[in-house]
Amino acid sequence: MGRLHAEEMVLNMGPQHPSTHGVLRLKLRTDGEIVSHIEPVIGYLHRSFEKHAENLEYQMITPFTGRCDYLAAIGSEHGYAMAVEKMMGIELPERVEYLRVIFAEFQRIASHLVAVGTFGLDVGAITPFIYCFRERELILDLFEMASGARLLYNYIWIGGLAHDVPPGFVEKAYEFLDAFDERVAEYNQILTGNKIFIERAADIGVMTPEVAINYGVTGPSLRASGVNIDIRRTEPYSIYDRFDFDVPLGQGLQGTIGDSWDRYYVRVLEMNESAKIIRQALDQLPVEGDVKSAIPRRIRPPKGEIYFRSENPRGELGYYIVSNGKNVPLRLKMRSPAFSNLSVINEIGQGWMISDVIAILGSLDIVLGEIDR
Amino acid sequence: MTEQEIYANLSRKFGDKVIEFMEEGTHNPTVVVDAGAIAKIVTYLKDDEKLQFDSLMNLAGHDADVETEFSVIYHLVSTELKHYITLKVFTSRDEPKVASIANIHRTADWHERETFDLYGINFEGHPDLKRILMEDDWEGYPLRKDYVPAEFYRGMRIEKVK
Amino acid sequence: MIQLLANWILSFDILSGMGNSVAWGLSLFIVAALIFVFVAANAIVLVYIERKVSAFMQVRLGPMRVGKFGTLQTVADALKLLQKEDIIPKMADKVLFIIGPWVILVASVVTFAAIPFSDTLLAANMNIGLFYVVSISSIVVLGIVMAGWASNNKWSLYGAMRSAAQIISYEIPVGITLIAVVAVVGSLNLQTMIQAQAGTGNLFHWIPIPLPNWFIFHSPFLFIAAFVYLIGATAEINRTPFDIPESESELVAGFMTEFSGLRWALFFLSEYANATLVALLVSIIFLGGWQSPFADYEGAQIGFSVITLVAIMWTLFVRAKTGRLSVYPLGLSLVITIAAWLFPGFAIWMASPGIFWMLMKAGTIIFLLMWFRWTFPRLRVDQLMYVSWKVILPLSLINLMGVAIWMWLTGEIQF
Structure with missing residues (x-):
């Protein structure tokens, strides 16, 4: 029996919609509940980051980078600082590198907690979201201790850090880590293994490795498709080569490799790996060291250009910077991971139901701040 | 394969379409190629057994000065062989056009739209070239060095920031 | 009354x-x-x-x-x-937009007329009570479709359509499940149903565990039927995990997206009225309504002692599993048990039927519904239909047949 085809209806999801994770508009062409075409319309949050950057001195750009990916501000700051440092050839004190890794990984956990929680919210499970935010609050407390801010830190400066961590920070970080594994087990209990959740997420929106690579999908979403690319591992930046950690890949435990469930579960596993890295970094953290000793007095990278990439919680965050030797960059382009990750939605979301499109969108974990920049 | 070898490979294959190899002043050794041939070169880079550049990391437009030509920079990576190459094309200021690679690397789809949006570079052969970040009816291309900020947008005054 | x-x-x-x-x-x-x-x-x-x-x-x-x-x-x-300001969208169908919420509210309030809260506390002792409740409560879907259509909003329309499909689908298995119970009682009168569940007997007629004569313990089939009914009824009142008509992450708020103020409050009122109705019906049909679980005051004393034992085991289990000590259930059951043993009057009150037991049972079911809501994710619309047509409907048909055979085996009916 053939399917009955009725008239197609165009459904505007967003810009105001509870599940678009920001100000995103999806133009859905629907036939009943089935979505036949998805056209994302972005730009509602465009704040001319790149235009601003061409008019600001290098050190003044750091706070702007944090505002792009507001759920992982440290990741953006870290990538930017490293790009400029590489252009200028700055050698960092050990303590700075360790603290940066600790904060970057804490930020990864915090960001994945939001991703995991909101994915639960997208498929209708409200409680796990609150549990995830409980842990995120504890991480934000740690950030507050160090930088004084909870969301946008301006903590990683070019050549160092804004402040050293206050006394008691390391103990509190250990305290968090000690409780964390148990908490992750709690999420697995309430969400990961839930039959309804598996029904909703497994086999939905399967992204094959070829599609993922072709669309430039990076980060956990790519690894869920079984592609073993983690920039922390494949081309270690900072001091990531010193730590022992696994790169979780999608294995299709509940369905096909690269389905929404895998994208969710890879994030859950990555939280554990990040906790492992933080623990090692805290163990090795040098006691001595001035975090501001390497900050250059004048930031004027030599003439030239660089494309520097690092692993953000959402994927590959690249900075393409062109310098003409002045204190203002000639061109600064941010290759934001969620920008490419979102572009794949039409490819993997076609032919699914409206509810599934929301689940797929949630599993991609986008932040509109960095898509629109 | 090193960038030097890739350059040699490319110039063997494409002759004068491959213009020069830049290693000075950049952290990512760059091959400058002809704007019209970029699609063919990227296809070759993607399909060749020894190269396998299957992933486009980044595509960025660049405008160095009010008088120079625009350039578009392609950062390619091979996920299999783990090597990198950066391609660069130049296109004239009056009539900027570059061959589109959106059908080869789907990543380029939105990145080319963004570059068109901000620089006004026309990507020939792009399936749906329209503005992506700015409003559809925005006038001018904001990242051009000779861009003058508009005073009004749909009757609303745009505040000048010093 | x-x-x-x-x-x-x-x-x-x-x-x-x-x-x-x-x-x-x-x-x-x-x-x-x-x-x-x-x-x-x-x-x-x-x-x-x-x-x-x-x-x-x-x-x-x-x-x-x-x-x-x-x-x-x-x-x-x-x-x-x-x-709050009462907003009617400009392009909305005004008449339906205004009527819709009231239809829903009236349909859900009117059903309470047939609900017996105790042996005297009931508005209308109807001989077709169950039929009345089931048929009137299904008028709700009309109101939902009205509201969804009148809003002139695509999301509302989706919500209304989903809701109509869902409620109608689930009415069939729910109805058949109820017929199984009606077959046992031989009456549609809710009061008669409750009276038929008086006293104590063996679990499933043969297993020698003394339990109240509630229909949930009548036979294995009715035991399953109770859960089938609970699932079906949860779907009928649009609560999680079956809340797809108003799923806030997909359809904004489904059929009530465009409503505000008092009109929106009416939806809320009827939502909770429906939840209460389902809880009351489950307790009337399967849990003996206002009947006390204990046959006499000794039964109450022994019953609560058993409950205390269970509470002790539960507390120890929780302690072993999570390392936390939760003493509230144990303390509460201990207090009641001691009171029941010390004051026979209290035990006699516990053993006598009344509105207290009705509300206790309904409250437990409502808590169960809340528990569902705050732990489960939401099903997709086709999965929901799958559950209805391919799982619950066959199950309820088997139940109906099984109940008939069971009654023939146990000699409750003869052919």
Whole structure:
């Protein structure tokens, strides 16, 4: 029996919609509940980051980078600082590198907690979201201790850090880590293994490795498709080569490799790996060291250009910077991971139901701040 | 394969379409190629057994000065062989056009739209070239060095920031 | 109850002159008002409880500011809703938009007329009580479709369509499940049903565990039927995991997206009225309604001692599993057990039927519904249909047949 085809209806999801994770508009062409075409319309949050950057001195750009990916501000700051440092050839004190890794990984956990929680919210499970935010609050407390801010830190400066961590920070970080594994087990209990959740997420929106690579999908979403690319591992930046950690890949435990469930579960596993890295970094953290000793007095990278990439919680965050030797960059382009990750939605979301499109969108974990920049 | 070898490979294959190899002043050794041939070169880079550049990391437009030509920079990576190459094309200021690679690397789809949006570079052969970040009816291309900020947008005054 | 009230009114000297029919009409009005007040107060209390329950499940505190422990929060919310601006979208179908919420509210309030809260506390003792409740409560879907269509909003339309499909699909298995019970009782009268569940007997007729004669323990088939009914009814009242008509992450708020203020409050009122209705029906049909679980005061004493034992084991289990000591269930059951043994009067009260037991049972079911809501994700629309047509419907048919065979085997009916 053939399917009955009725008239197609165009459904505007967003810009105001509870599940678009920001100000995103999806133009859905629907036939009943089935979505036949998805056209994302972005730009509602465009704040001319790149235009601003061409008019600001290098050190003044750091706070702007944090505002792009507001759920992982440290990741953006870290990538930017490293790009400029590489252009200028700055050698960092050990303590700075360790603290940066600790904060970057804490930020990864915090960001994945939001991703995991909101994915639960997208498929209708409200409680796990609150549990995830409980842990995120504890991480934000740690950030507050160090930088004084909870969301946008301006903590990683070019050549160092804004402040050293206050006394008691390391103990509190250990305290968090000690409780964390148990908490992750709690999420697995309430969400990961839930039959309804598996029904909703497994086999939905399967992204094959070829599609993922072709669309430039990076980060956990790519690894869920079984592609073993983690920039922390494949081309270690900072001091990531010193730590022992696994790169979780999608294995299709509940369905096909690269389905929404895998994208969710890879994030859950990555939280554990990040906790492992933080623990090692805290163990090795040098006691001595001035975090501001390497900050250059004048930031004027030599003439030239660089494309520097690092692993953000959402994927590959690249900075393409062109310098003409002045204190203002000639061109600064941010290759934001969620920008490419979102572009794949039409490819993997076609032919699914409206509810599934929301689940797929949630599993991609986008932040509109960095898509629109 | 090193960038030097890739350059040699490319110039063997494409002759004068491959213009020069830049290693000075950049952290990512760059091959400058002809704007019209970029699609063919990227296809070759993607399909060749020894190269396998299957992933486009980044595509960025660049405008160095009010008088120079625009350039578009392609950062390619091979996920299999783990090597990198950066391609660069130049296109004239009056009539900027570059061959589109959106059908080869789907990543380029939105990145080319963004570059068109901000620089006004026309990507020939792009399936749906329209503005992506700015409003559809925005006038001018904001990242051009000779861009003058508009005073009004749909009757609303745009505040000048010093 | 209406006749009782009328007689009571006429028993006053001053009022006796008004005549029987006037008194009857007056008491009809009073009872109707009482039902409405019950529904409204019930919604306010349940919203508060739901917020508290969800808060405790989510390691939060819930409302704490208005009144002691936030008890007045929902009252404040209701007042706020009353004075909110009433917005009717410009392109909406005004008549349907206005009627819709009222249809839903009326349909869900009117069903309470047939619900027996105790042996005397019931508005209308109908011989088709169950049929009445089931048929009237399905009018709700009309109101939902009206509201969804009239809003002239695509999301509302989706919500209304989903809701219509869902409610109609689930009515079939739910109805068949209820027929199984009706087959056992031989009557559609809800009061008769409750009376048929008096006393104690063996579990499933043969297994020698003394349990109340509730229909849930009548046979394995009715035991399953109770859960089938609970699942189906959860779907019929659009609660998680079957809340796809108003799924807030997909359809914004489904059929009530465009409603605000009082009209929106009506939806809320009827939502909780429906939840209460389902809880009451489950307790009437399967859990013996206002019957006490204990046959006599000794039964109450022994029963609570068993409950205390279970509570001790539960506490130890929780302690071993999570390392936390939760003493509330144990303490509560201990207090009641001691009271039951010390004061026979208390035990006798426990063993006597009444509205207390009715509300206890209904409260437990409502808590169960809340528990579902705050732990489960939401099903997709096709999965929901799958559950209805391919799982619950066959199961309810098998149940119906099984119940008939069971009754023949146990000799309850002869051919």
